[in-house]
Amino acid sequence: MLGAYVLLGAVLFVLGLVGFVVRRNLIIMFLCTEMMFQGIIINLVAFGRYPLAGAPSFDGQVFALFLIAVAASEAALALALVVLLFRHRRTLDANALTLLRDE
Amino acid sequence: MAGLLTIILALGAVGLFLALPGGQARAVRAGQIGLAASGVGLLAATLGWLFPWPGANFFAGCALVALFAAVRVITHPRPVYSALYFVLLILAAAALLVQMQAEFLAAALVIVYAGAILVTYVFVIMLAQQARPLVHDIRSHEPLLGCLAGFLLLWSIAVRLFAAPVPPAVPAADLPAAGTVAAVGTSLLTTYVIAMQLAGLLLLAALVGAIAIARRRPLRDPLLEGEE
Amino acid sequence: MTNQTIQRVEGALRNPLVLVGVGAVLTVPAALVLVLAFPLYRGLLSDPFWFPLLVMAAVLFLILNATAVCILAERKIAGFTQDRYGPNRVGFWGLLQPVADGLKFLLKEDIIPRRVDKPLFLLAPCLALIVSLVGFAVIPWAGEVHWPWMEAGTTVSTQVARLDIGILYVIAVGSLGVYGLVLAGYASNNKYSFYGGLRATAQMISYELPLGLALLCVLLTTGTLRLEEIVNQQAHSGVWYVFVHPLAFLLIVICLFAETNRAPFDLPEAEQELVGGYHTEYSAMKFALFFLAEYAHMITGSAVAIALFLGGWAPLPFTSWLADNTAWWAMLLKFGVYLLKVALFIGVMMWVRWTIPRFRFDQLMRLAWRSLVPLGLLLMAAVAVLTLFGGQRVWWAGLGVNVLVLLGVLWWAARSKQPMTGRQEDLPPVEFGAM
Amino acid sequence: MRDEDIIVLQEPKLSPAERLYLPQIFDGMVTTLRHMFSLKRRQQVVRQYPEDTRQGRGELRIANYRGVHRLNKDAEGRVACVACFMCSTACPAHCIHIEAGESPWPDREKYPVKFEIDELRCIYCGMCEEACPVDAIELTPHYELVGRTREEMIFDKEKLLQVFEETKHTKPRKDPPITDYGLTGGQGKDVASPNVERKV
Numbered sequence: 015m016l017g018a019y020v021l022l023g024a025v026l027f028v029l030g031l032v033g034f035v036v037r038r039n040l041i042i043m044f045l046c047t048e049m050m051f052q053g054i055i056i057n058l059v060a061f062g063r064y065p066l067a068g069a070p071s072f073d074g075q076v077f078a079l080f081l082i083a084v085a086a087s088e089a090a091l092a093l094a095l096v097v098l099l100f101r102h103r104r105t106l107d108a109n110a111l112t113l114l115r116d117e
Numbered sequence: 118m119a120g121l122l123t124i125i126l127a128l129g130a131v132g133l134f135l136a137l138p139g140g141q142a143r144a145v146r147a148g149q150i151g152l153a154a155s156g157v158g159l160l161a162a163t164l165g166w167l168f169p170w171p172g173a174n175f176f177a178g179c180a181l182v183a184l185f186a187a188v189r190v191i192t193h194p195r196p197v198y199s200a201l202y203f204v205l206l207i208l209a210a211a212a213l214l215v216q217m218q219a220e221f222l223a224a225a226l227v228i229v230y231a232g233a234i235l236v237t238y239v240f241v242i243m244l245a246q247q248a249r250p251l252v253h254d255i256r257s258h259e260p261l262l263g264c265l266a267g268f269l270l271l272w273s274i275a276v277r278l279f280a281a282p283v284p285p286a287v288p289a290a291d292l293p294a295a296g297t298v299a300a301v302g303t304s305l306l307t308t309y310v311i312a313m314q315l316a317g318l319l320l321l322a323a324l325v326g327a328i329a330i331a332r333r334r335p336l337r338d339p340l341l342e343g344e345e
Numbered sequence: 346m347t348n349q350t351i352q353r354v355e356g357a358l359r360n361p362l363v364l365v366g367v368g369a370v371l372t373v374p375a376a377l378v379l380v381l382a383f384p385l386y387r388g389l390l391s392d393p394f395w396f397p398l399l400v401m402a403a404v405l406f407l408i409l410n411a412t413a414v415c416i417l418a419e420r421k422i423a424g425f426t427q428d429r430y431g432p433n434r435v436g437f438w439g440l441l442q443p444v445a446d447g448l449k450f451l452l453k454e455d456i457i458p459r460r461v462d463k464p465l466f467l468l469a470p471c472l473a474l475i476v477s478l479v480g481f482a483v484i485p486w487a488g489e490v491h492w493p494w495m496e497a498g499t500t501v502s503t504q505v506a507r508l509d510i511g512i513l514y515v516i517a518v519g520s521l522g523v524y525g526l527v528l529a530g531y532a533s534n535n536k537y538s539f540y541g542g543l544r545a546t547a548q549m550i551s552y553e554l555p556l557g558l559a560l561l562c563v564l565l566t567t568g569t570l571r572l573e574e575i576v577n578q579q580a581h582s583g584v585w586y587v588f589v590h591p592l593a594f595l596l597i598v599i600c601l602f603a604e605t606n607r608a609p610f611d612l613p614e615a616e617q618e619l620v621g622g623y624h625t626e627y628s629a630m631k632f633a634l635f636f637l638a639e640y641a642h643m644i645t646g647s648a649v650a651i652a653l654f655l656g657g658w659a660p661l662p663f664t665s666w667l668a669d670n671t672a673w674w675a676m677l678l679k680f681g682v683y684l685l686k687v688a689l690f691i692g693v694m695m696w697v698r699w700t701i702p703r704f705r706f707d708q709l710m711r712l713a714w715r716s717l718v719p720l721g722l723l724l725m726a727a728v729a730v731l732t733l734f735g736g737q738r739v740w741w742a743g744l745g746v747n748v749l750v751l752l753g754v755l756w757w758a759a760r761s762k763q764p765m766t767g768r769q770e771d772l773p774p775v776e777f778g779a780m
Numbered sequence: 781m782r783d784e785d786i787i788v789l790q791e792p793k794l795s796p797a798e799r800l801y802l803p804q805i806f807d808g809m810v811t812t813l814r815h816m817f818s819l820k821r822r823q824q825v826v827r828q829y830p831e832d833t834r835q836g837r838g839e840l841r842i843a844n845y846r847g848v849h850r851l852n853k854d855a856e857g858r859v860a861c862v863a864c865f866m867c868s869t870a871c872p873a874h875c876i877h878i879e880a881g882e883s884p885w886p887d888r889e890k891y892p893v894k895f896e897i898d899e900l901r902c903i904y905c906g907m908c909e910e911a912c913p914v915d916a917i918e919l920t921p922h923y924e925l926v927g928r929t930r931e932e933m934i935f936d937k938e939k940l941l942q943v944f945e946e947t948k949h950t951k952p953r954k955d956p957p958i959t960d961y962g963l964t965g966g967q968g969k970d971v972a973s974p975n976v977e978r979k980v
Contacts, residue, residue, distance in 0.1 A: 017278055018173075019213070021159070022180050024274045026187055026206075029133075032267035033191030036137055036260050038253035041242055042191070042199050048234070049187055049203065052210050055226070063217040072297070072304045075222045079305065082222075082229050083316040087323030089234040093241055094327040100245050107253035197465070197531065204524065224513040232520025233550065236527070240546050243531055243539070298509055298570055425816040428825045700812040701805060755800065 019060030026053030040099065040106045044092045051085045119276050126275060129155030130268035137257045137264075138194040145192075156184045175216055183209035194255045196242045200235055207231045221298045361437040391495045401505045404481055407684075412640035413443035419695050426699040450633035458534070458626050465532035470627065470634035473525025477642035480518050482506045484648045485573035486683055487658050488580070490676035500671050503680070504573060511571040512560060515649050516553075519604060523549040525638065526606070526613055526623045533626040541622025544706065545606065545613035551713040552603035552610075558721030559596035562728045563653055566590070566737045572649070576657030580668035582740070585656040589743035592724055592751060594654045596717060601646045601694075603713070605639060608698040612706055647690035651683070655690075658683045724750050835921070842951050845921040846904045849897050851940035852916050852953050859941060860916035863890040867908035867917050875901035876908060895937040899925060920947040 030049035037043055055078045062074020100106055132151025135144045160177050186206035190199045207230045214223040257263075305313055357363045389395040417432065417439065424431025432439035457466065482505040489500035508514050523546055530542020563586055567575045579585050587594045603610040614622030621627075624635045651657060658679035660667055667675050704712065727746045728737075736742040797803045815821065827834070834840040852860040863880035881893035908917050920943060927933045935943070 017281070018176060018180075019217070021275060021278055022183065022213075024271060024278070025159070025184060028267045028271040028274075029184075029187045029191060031270070032133065032263045035266070036257045036263040037191060038256065038258045039196055039251075041196055041238060041245070042254075045190060045199055045203055045238060048230070049190060049206065052187075052206060055222075056210060056213060059214055059217050059219045059222060063219070072300050073308075075219045075297070075301050076304050076309050078219070078222050079225060079301070080309075080312060080316050082225060083320055086229055086234060087319050089237065090323045090327040091330070093237055094330040097241060097331050105251075105253070106245055107251070109253065109258060197462075201465075201524075201528075204521075220508065220510045221513070224510045224517045227517040228513070228520050232517065232523075232553070236520075236523055236546055236550060239524075239527055239531075240543070243527075243543070298513075422816070425822070426812040428815055428818070428822050430822060430826055430828075696809060696812065696816075700808045 016060055016064040016066075019064075020057055023053040023055075023057035023060065026050070026056065028053075038108050040096050040108055041093075043108060044089070044096065047092075048085060048089065051081060055081055119279070122275055122279060123272060125155050125158040126268055126272050128158070130264045133188070133192070133267070134260055134264040136188070136192045137260045138192060138255050139257045139260065152188055156181065156188075172216060176213065179209045179212045179216070183213070196254065197239065197246075200238045200242055203238075204231050204235050207235070218297055221301050355435075358436045358441060364437050364440065387492075387494060391492050391499075391501060393501050396501045396503075397505045400486065400503050401482070404486065404505075405478070408478070408481065408641055408644055409637070411644060412637050413447060415640045415643070415691060416446060416636070417442050418692070419698075422692070422695045423699050426696070447633075450630055450636075453629040455629040455631065456626075460534045461626065462532040462534065465528045466626075467631075469525050469529035469532060469623075470631045470638070471525075472528065473522065473638035474634045474641065476518060476522045476525060477638045477645060480515050480642075480645035480649070483508055483511050483514050483572055484645075484652060485576050485657060487676045487679040488573070488576070489671050490673055491671040492673055502573065503676060507571070507573060509571065511569075511573075512564070512575075512649070512653070513570055515572075515645075516557065516560070519646075520549075520553060522604070522642065525635075529627070529635070530613075530623040533623070535626055537619040537621070538623050538625045541613040541615075541619050541625070544619075545623060548603055548606075548610065548612060548709060548713075551710060552600045552717075555596050555713060555717035555721040556600035556604065558718070558725050559590075559593040559600070560653070561725050562590050562593040562721075565725075565728050565732045566743060568737070572652045572657075576652050576659070577668070579656040580659035581665050583659075583661075583663045583665050584740040585654060585659070585662050587654040588662070589740045590654070590724075590728070590747060591744070592720070592747045594650075596721055596724075597650055597654065599717065601650060602697070603709075605642045605646055605694075607639075607643065607694055609701040609703050610709060611698075611703060612709060615703060643691055643694060644687060647687050647694070648683070651686045651690060655686055720750070720754060723753070840921055842921045845923070846906050846919040847921050847923040848899065848919070848925050848943055849902070849908070849935065849940060850918055850920050850943035850947055851895060851937060852918060852944055853941060858885065859891060859895075859937065860914055861892050861895060861912075862888050862914055862916070863892040863895075864913060866911040866913060870907040870911035871902075872905060872907060873901050873903045875899075892937060895940060897935045897940065898933065899935055900930060900933045915953070918951075918953070920951055922947055 027050050030046045030051075030053065033046035033049065034043050037046065058074045058078045058081065060074070062072060062077075063070050065071070096106070099111065103110065128151050132148040132153075132155055135148025136152060137148075160180060183206055186202045186209060189202040190206065193199045193202060207226060211223040211226050214220075214226065358367075386399075389399060420442070421431035421439070423429075432442040435441040435445045457463065485502070485504045487503040489502050491500045495501075506514075526545035526549075527542045530538045530540070530545065533539070563575075564570065566586065566589060567578060569575060575586075602608075606613050612622075613619075614624065616622075619625070624632055627635060656662060660678070660682045667679060724747070727750055728743065731737060731742055731746050736746075827837075835842075854860045862883075863878055865878055865880070868874075868876035868878050875898040877894065877896040877898075878892050879894035880890045883889055883891040885891070904919065906919055909915075909919055912918075922943070925933075
């Protein structure tokens with residue numbers, strides 16, 4: 015049981031990671047980080063529900079709640095930054111943001 | 118077992134590579150087929166052979182929806198659809214959480230993610246919408262390396278996972294029956310009360326930061342200035 | 346059919362006796378079948394798995410028909426407030442108008458404009474309707490019922506799902522409601538629709554905050570999220586929570602108007618500004634789905650508000666009459682009382698709609714963020730302090746806190762220099778940008 | 781702009797109750813409630829149209845109401861129109877179509893072979909009536925104008941003359957015609973066909 019959930023969480027995490035690396039739209043990139051959070055949330059809850067030792071507890075859910083709080087903060091700040099970037103550069107292309115690159 | 122797992126995951130990686138935006142239409146179709154085969158294979162490996170358990174059907178359904186939605190999020194060339202598939206992913210994840218008796222968390226996930234965060238994403242995507250698809254939506258950045266890295270990471274996790282001992286099955290009744298909301302709330306406000314305060318502080322900081330970043334400074338009105 | 350036949354049928358249907366006759370012909374056989382087949386489904390009625398499903402079917406049937414009646418009621422009330430009669434042509438007193446409306450929606454040409462985003466365009470109305478219907482699952486329609494043929498002491502509950510997270514489920518589902526509107530606005534590829542969708546997003550997100558805060562006030566008093574328990578508490582003590590938290594009730598009612606996009610908060614569809622808002626491009630049955638969704642949303646919202654504040658199925662305040670009665674006739678009575686309350690609540694919503702003019706968008710936002718959210722925060726803090734000292738068990742203490750908060754707000758309003766309408770305020774010119 | 785031209789408006793000061801809005805809202809709701817239950821006002825204001833018409837109540841000003849057109853007939857029952865095209869020229873909606881032909885009668889040169897009015901296109905402004913030199917075209921008080929097809933709503937000469945037959949009792953032909961076609965020895969100059977020799 016635990017294995018199934020953990021594997022699903024891992025797949026979601028890796029898909030999010032691949033998406034973050036591969037996609038060039040800033041908004042999609044941040045969506046992909048949210049997807050990584052999803053994978054972790056499922057993992058945390060599964061670890062709390064099916065612990066390797068001891069009785070199941072709610073600690074996993076509590077951690078997941080904190081994770082949601084962090085994700086919300088991240089989304090708020092990231093979207094604010096994206097809005098700001100778009101307003102300045104008129105594009106959401108991550109490859110276009112090369113101002114700090116050493117070339 | 119490890120060999121079979123490698124084949125399944127490699128199939129998925131190749132499928133993902135073909136299905137990512139930027140490829141030929143036929144290759145995308147083939148990639149989608151590969152991805153579907155890989156996902157089903159992964160589920161079969163997880164459910165049938167290694168861990169047969171009650172509730173596997175529900176898990177399989179939700180997991181398939183979740184995987185499908187997740188793949189579409191990163192392969193769909195149009196951002197609005199990506200965001201909507203992410204909503205689908207949230208709903209599937211919430212269903213899985215309900216299966217793990219985390220009802221409160223499921224509700225919180227839907228309210229916070231689908232109800233607030235994703236709506237904001239959709240909002241921003243719509244505002245930044247352009248008339249025709251843009252190059253950064255229909256071209257990928259280093260898809261080969263990305264898929265390879267993902268494959269290696271997932272492969273190492275999965276092989277380790279399948280090699281690990283199967284944990285003892287815990288019957289559902291082992292969780293306190295008082296209701297998950299009460300239990301989670303008690304845990305949150307006793308053991309983790311400081312962490313909760315910190316989370317609140319973090320949210321406040323994010324709120325202030327977001328407003329400070331995105332605020333538009335009012336322009337001086339030249340007409341008014343001229344008169345003064 | 347020839348013209349004359351149609352005219353003759355129309356004339357006959359205007360006769361109330363003919364109408365009753367037709368109704369009897371339609372319903373009496375159905376009722377007979379239900380009665381005769383009773384032994385067949387008797388077992389289902391006492392089964393804790395099947396009975397909720399039957400309740401679900403019955404309530405869904407009722408709601409979908411009620412929306413049709415609601416549309417007639419709305420038009421009648423609109424007529425009455427404007428010194429008109431409202432629809433009175435189809436059937437006696439216009440009673441068959443919903444049938445005519447439904448036929449019209451079904452038979453009209455179903456247009457899909459060429460440049461729309463077709464999958465989303467089709468998905469949006471379905472999503473709107475589904476989301477507004479699934480909220481019914483946790484509403485405790487008539488408490489527990491004990492059928493005469495059941496074992497003594499056992500009951501089944503007239504509720505589709507008894508969830509531990511009760512009211513949170515309603516909020517979660519309600520927060521998905523915005524997608525139907527946003528997608529409709531986006532997919533239509535029409536700037537008026539788009540504005541409507543954007544307005545809907547901003548409005549619904551903004552009004553979810555005071556809604557949540559007001560809910561928290563009640564939840565601090567009830568100590569449970571289960572709607573059936575909240576109703577039980579009110580039915581047993583006789584103190585409906587509207588007497589304990591009148592301000593929270595007011596907040597919830599205001600937010601309910603905003604969440605259902607009803608006037609005076611119908612900014613997303615504001616006809617005079619945005620043609621039709623998010624449903625400008627919709628026609629025929631797809632438009633009807635939006636219509637249905639709006640009324641279904643109204644019914645869900647008012648049912649939840651009644652469960653929280655107006656005692657749910659409890660027939661009278663300040664008594665515990667019927668609270669413990671689980672007889673089948675008591676169940677029917679409770680259900681009737683609940684429906685009556687919902688009908689009255691919706692009547693008030695319509696009454697308000699035809700009285701109060703629409704807000705301007707900045708007024709709408711100002712109302713939410715500058716008035717309702719601070720009021721909700723203040724109220725919640727006050728109730729939290731009260732709960733800390735155990736005052737949530739004493740109903741007049743809650744009322745006292747509400748009165749104190751109200752007085753405080755009044756005092757603040759009296760001494761504050763800023764006008765609340767925003768009409769007198771100058772908005773600073775802002776930098777022009779796409780965002 | 782001088783300073784004294786600027787009018788400074790003093791916003792009325794709102795009382796605390798007015799700032800709360802709720803009393804005002806309840807006021808408004810009481811008003812609508814009163815209207816909701818005032819059956820008498822409703823009966824006074826509303827007309828149940830097909831049963832209760834303005835004509836039936838005598839509220840219709842027949843003399844100058846502008847409804848469906850008619851083509852008048854002269855005293856001999858001939859169409860009064862002389863196909864001068866004044867009405868179709870004056871028409872802002874271009875809804876009048878006339879085809880002229882040589883008149884079979886000696887008192888005028890032309891008469892309309894075809895005379896069609898697209899009642900769907902017409903805006904009922906009455907310009908044709910003003911323009912007509914022989915008062916052949918007139919608007920009638922008949923306002924119940926319906927049809928199932930667009931073709932049906934294009935009134936031809938026969939139909940327009942039919943309308944005259946139906947409405948000449950409620951609204952008699954306005955003025956004696958400017959031209960009497962020489963039948964009565966006429967005083968005025970014959971505007972429509974001045975060259976025709978008059979039979980006295």
